[in-house]
Amino acid sequence: MMTSLFAKLDALSNFHYTPKPxxxxLKIISNLPAVTVEEVAPTAVSDLTLLAxxxxxxxxKGEVKSNTEKTNTDRKRDRRQKKLKQRxxxxxxxxxxxxxxxxxPGLGNKYSKIEALKKLKHVKDVTVLEDPSFFS
Known part of the structure; x- marks a missing residue:
């Protein structure tokens, strides 16, 4: 009897029931932490807490490894990247x-020495040493 009842109910619902389109x-997503939404007292929240x-x-990129886990290839790759950045x-x-x-030219760089020497040659009371090791 139960089987026939279920068959009849299935037939009624399948043949005559039309669901609503x-x-x-509409999903409302607030970009706030749950603690901020629940708290009543205002708190200062930076935008960084809202970001993933x-x-x-x-x-x-790749797996994050500690220095003890790295292979010889990993260490060499890290060294090459470090040297490239330094260069x-x-x-x-x-x-x-x-x-x-x-x-x-007068701000203390290597070109300012040349300009300073040119200016000193025009001054009367100054003697200029021509020793190249002095200027390098």
Whole structure:
């Protein structure tokens, strides 16, 4: 009897039931921590607490390993990257110094020595030493 009852109920619901059309779902997402929403007293919250860790700082590629876990290849790769960054910083610094030296020759750079010597030769009470080791 139960089987026939369930068969009849299934037939009724399957043949005559039409569900309502699905409307667009509206989902409200507040970008606030749950503790801030629940607290009554106002607190100072920075925007950094609202961001995920991946949004604050980019995640390094590959696996994160400690120094004891790294293989010889990993250590050599890290050393090459470190040296490349150091070389790039040195080249950037030198190019900035050259640009400043060309624009402002009297600011204590290597070009200012040449300009200072030229100016000293025109002064009467100054003797200029021509020893090259003195100026280097």
């Amino acid at each position: 699905r409307g667009p779902e 860790p991946e949004e604050v700082k980019a995640r390094p 790039q910083r040195k080249l950037d610094r030198e190019s900035r110094e050259k640009a400043v030296a060309k624009l402002n």
